[in-house]
Amino acid sequence: MKKLLVAGALAAVVGSAQAFCGFYVGKADANLFNEASQVIVVRDGDKTVVSMLNDYKGDAKEFALVVPVPTVLQKGQINVGDKKTFDRLDAYSAPRLAEYYDPNPCDRRLYEMRSKDAAVAPMAAPVGSAAAKALGVTIEASYTVGEYDIVILSATQSDGLETWLKQSGYRIPANSAKALAPYIRQNMKFFVAKVNLAEQAKSGFTMLRPLQFAYESEKFMLPIRLGMANANGPQDLIAYMLTKNGRVETSNYRTVKLPANMDLPVFLKQGDEFRNFYKAMFGEQAKKEGYRAVFTEYFWDMGWCDPCAADPLSPEELRKAGVFWVGAPNNEVQPLPLPGQPQTRIMPPRPFPGGGAQPVMLTRLHVRYTPETFPEDLMFQETKDRQNFQTRYVLRHPAKVEPNACPEAKPYLESVIKRQENEAQQLATLTGGDINAIRKKLTLPPVPPQKPWWDGLWGNGAAK
Amino acid sequence: MDARIFQIGFQAILLAAGVLLRDFSLLPLQMGLALASAAATQSFWLRVFRLRGVGYLSPLITGFGLSLLLRADSLWLHPLVACLAISGKFLLRVNGKHVFNPANFGVGVALLALPGAWVSPGQWGNDLGIAVWLIGLGALVAQRARRNDASWLFLAIFLGLFAARLFQLSHSFERAWEIFCHQALNGALLLFAFFMISDPMTLPDRPVARRLHVGLVAVAAFAWQFLFYRPNGALWALLCLAPLVPIWDSIWPGKRHNWHGNRSLQNNVAAQGKIPG
Numbered sequence: 001m002k003k004l005l006v007a008g009a010l011a012a013v014v015g016s017a018q019a020f021c022g023f024y025v026g027k028a029d030a031n032l033f034n035e036a037s038q039v040i041v042v043r044d045g046d047k048t049v050v051s052m053l054n055d056y057k058g059d060a061k062e063f064a065l066v067v068p069v070p071t072v073l074q075k076g077q078i079n080v081g082d083k084k085t086f087d088r089l090d091a092y093s094a095p096r097l098a099e100y101y102d103p104n105p106c107d108r109r110l111y112e113m114r115s116k117d118a119a120v121a122p123m124a125a126p127v128g129s130a131a132a133k134a135l136g137v138t139i140e141a142s143y144t145v146g147e148y149d150i151v152i153l154s155a156t157q158s159d160g161l162e163t164w165l166k167q168s169g170y171r172i173p174a175n176s177a178k179a180l181a182p183y184i185r186q187n188m189k190f191f192v193a194k195v196n197l198a199e200q201a202k203s204g205f206t207m208l209r210p211l212q213f214a215y216e217s218e219k220f221m222l223p224i225r226l227g228m229a230n231a232n233g234p235q236d237l238i239a240y241m242l243t244k245n246g247r248v249e250t251s252n253y254r255t256v257k258l259p260a261n262m263d264l265p266v267f268l269k270q271g272d273e274f275r276n277f278y279k280a281m282f283g284e285q286a287k288k289e290g291y292r293a294v295f296t297e298y299f300w301d302m303g304w305c306d307p308c309a310a311d312p313l314s315p316e317e318l319r320k321a322g323v324f325w326v327g328a329p330n331n332e333v334q335p336l337p338l339p340g341q342p343q344t345r346i347m348p349p350r351p352f353p354g355g356g357a358q359p360v361m362l363t364r365l366h367v368r369y370t371p372e373t374f375p376e377d378l379m380f381q382e383t384k385d386r387q388n389f390q391t392r393y394v395l396r397h398p399a400k401v402e403p404n405a406c407p408e409a410k411p412y413l414e415s416v417i418k419r420q421e422n423e424a425q426q427l428a429t430l431t432g433g434d435i436n437a438i439r440k441k442l443t444l445p446p447v448p449p450q451k452p453w454w455d456g457l458w459g460n461g462a463a464k
Numbered sequence: 465m466d467a468r469i470f471q472i473g474f475q476a477i478l479l480a481a482g483v484l485l486r487d488f489s490l491l492p493l494q495m496g497l498a499l500a501s502a503a504a505t506q507s508f509w510l511r512v513f514r515l516r517g518v519g520y521l522s523p524l525i526t527g528f529g530l531s532l533l534l535r536a537d538s539l540w541l542h543p544l545v546a547c548l549a550i551s552g553k554f555l556l557r558v559n560g561k562h563v564f565n566p567a568n569f570g571v572g573v574a575l576l577a578l579p580g581a582w583v584s585p586g587q588w589g590n591d592l593g594i595a596v597w598l599i600g601l602g603a604l605v606a607q608r609a610r611r612n613d614a615s616w617l618f619l620a621i622f623l624g625l626f627a628a629r630l631f632q633l634s635h636s637f638e639r640a641w642e643i644f645c646h647q648a649l650n651g652a653l654l655l656f657a658f659f660m661i662s663d664p665m666t667l668p669d670r671p672v673a674r675r676l677h678v679g680l681v682a683v684a685a686f687a688w689q690f691l692f693y694r695p696n697g698a699l700w701a702l703l704c705l706a707p708l709v710p711i712w713d714s715i716w717p718g719k720r721h722n723w724h725g726n727r728s729l730q731n732n733v734a735a736q737g738k739i740p741g
Contacts, residue, residue: 178635178636178639179639181633181634181635182633182634182635185632185633185634186633188542218692218693218694219693220693221693246580246582248650249584249586251584251586251588251695251696252585252586252647252650253589253590254486254586254587254588254589255584255586255587257489290591292589292590292591293589299482319675334652372642375639375642375643375645375646376643376646376647377515379693379695381582381695383535383582383584384536384579384580384581384582385535385537385580386580387537459540
């Protein structure tokens with residue numbers, strides 16, 4: 001028997017007097033809940049393109065995806081995308097480290113800067129279930145798109161879909177019918193997809209690729225509630241919002257910028273230290289906000305970046321992500337003249353034909369939510385805010401200099417020790433980590449033990 | 465004592481709480497410029513209309529109101545909007561009564577016409593403590609202004625319609641209750657109810673007309689937000705329906721609110737077709 005489980009955080013948006021919401025069903029093992037779901041939402045006016053990526057790793061034939069959609073989608077409104085699009089957006093907008101080298105105090109030089117990216121874990125794709133007419137459920141359309149068999153259903157009764165899914169052999173979590181009811185009441189259709197194994201074998205893809213939908217709806221939202229039906233602790237969602245005018249924020253929850261742009265100990269450069277730092281920091285900040293806030297990780301005009309964690313997306317890549325206002329591929333688009341040299345400030349020309357008249361703004365939102373703290377689906381608004389923001393952390397490498405090299409050297413080295421202590425404390429505060437463990441990692445001369453204030457008061461040295 | 469002094473005090477406390485505890489993306493300079501510009505504009509128009517004994521409480525309230533509501537990615541926006549808001553108060557008048565709540569008018573103009581301006585309806589979060597504080601402080605202000613019926617009526621109708629909508633969508637009771645609380649504890653909504661719609665100068669004078677108008681604002685705000693799925697329903701509803709107030713006042717004339725207790729000044733200015741705010 002196939003098992004229907006609601007996995008991860010789901011995705012999607014909108015409806016005309018109806019909403020577009022989704023949830024993944026499938027054999028969700030525990031580690032699925034630990035991963036972040038990723039979704040790309042492209043929106044201008046009511047036109048919306050949503051791409052959903054799920055990191056389902058089980059047997060393809062066990063997996064299904066159910067997404068409420070505003071209308072019966074035509075075949076042309078559905079597409080199977082490329083996971084690479086997510087990887088590119090992720091790499092481009094990921095929290096990053098910037099490195100600076102102190103000038104030698106004895107030899108004033110220009111400092112150089114380097115940047116390095118570190119990503120947050122991505123996800124994979126969906127599947128479907130279909131066939132069988134049943135109680136109040138109508139099969140409005142059925143398509144095969146890529147490796148997916150897709151049916152679009154309409155349900156007239158609040159439990160119609162549940163019945164249908166049960167009859168089709170899916171074990172539905174106890175409260176998913178209740179969660180579905182409000183969407184059914186809004187007259188939504190249901191998009192149900194499963195993997196067509198023959199098509200998948202033909203395509204040669206072993207991973208499930210992301211599904212994309214294009215539709216119009218006045219609702220600018222993501223239906224996170226459906227995926228909570230059998231939620232198991234906090235879930236993560238990373239949303240890449242691509243718009244024309246400005247930063248996107250949630251209108252029914254607080255949107256908070258993550259602490260960023262501070263100096264941190266240089267050991268973060270080694271191995272997985274930065275990834276671990278970021279994980280711990282995000283966890284600590286989410287906890288601090290009581291899992292009630294949505295975090296902004298990045299906001300920038302995609303025409304440039306500083307520093308660039310990865311090359312900006314080309315117009316072709318943006319179109320693949322669903323950015324419908326960027327020039328069509330046959331418009332002879334100039335590829336970005338970007339050698340992969342992240343050494344210095346990169347300000348490429350806008351990658352859009354026509355003099356950059358149609359900008360693309362990327363807002364990267366990251367939310368860790370629980371059923372208790374996020375009772376409503378996420379509603380969004382596009383603001384007119386154009387102030388760039390990135391989660392960038394700075395490493396400052398001290399100059400290598402002997403204390404006696406010049407008169408400036410000694411005070412400089414003292415200031416470095418002070419600075420490193422501050423960086424360690426900063427790190428401990430951000431991550432809720434143990435300051436002593438951090439000090440140990442800093443291969444610094446240990447902080448000299450503090451003498452008691454009265455030591456030397458009577459001129460006789462240390463106390464007896 | 466003038467009830468507006470309480471209002472200014474509470475607005476200042478809320479603003480401080482917001483900036484310190486809630487990471488408002490508001491720069492102190494933006495706030496300072498908003499207040500300074502509001503006061504300067506008031507001074508200018510008082511001179512033009514040769515009004516005396518009016519004072520500067522109103523521009524302070526507008527300056528604080530704009531600081532609480534409006535966000536901008538530039539420094540010039542807050543002072544410009546404050547100037548427009550106060551000027552609107554002096555110039556957009558029908559029978560000596562200004563049509564728009566100045567902060568509401570300023571925010572509307574900024575959102576519609578100015579670059580880099582936005583409102584963050586989610587900025588207060590939904591934490592219980594803040595909501596209770598807002599209610600407590602706001603109720604006091606509204607009470608002293610004797611228009612607290614507007615606050616309660618607005619909340620009752622808006623939240624009542626919302627509850628009905630939840631019921632219609634056949635949410636389970638627990639879910640519906642959680643969602644209802646989430647909306648009812650929205651700081652921006654409570655702020656609007658207690659500090660904006662309760663402004664006695666821009667509501668109809670007759671109690672009956674006032675209730676009708678507040679009811680309309682609540683229905684429009686609900687529809688905007690939950691049937692058309694757009695943010696900031698309350699702000700848009702109040703702004704768009706404000707032109708109806710002079711009509712209600714002509715159908716149901718009533719006793720004009722007077723902050724100053726200075727009847728002769730009020731009547732005198734009213735006779736000239738100007739009423740100071």
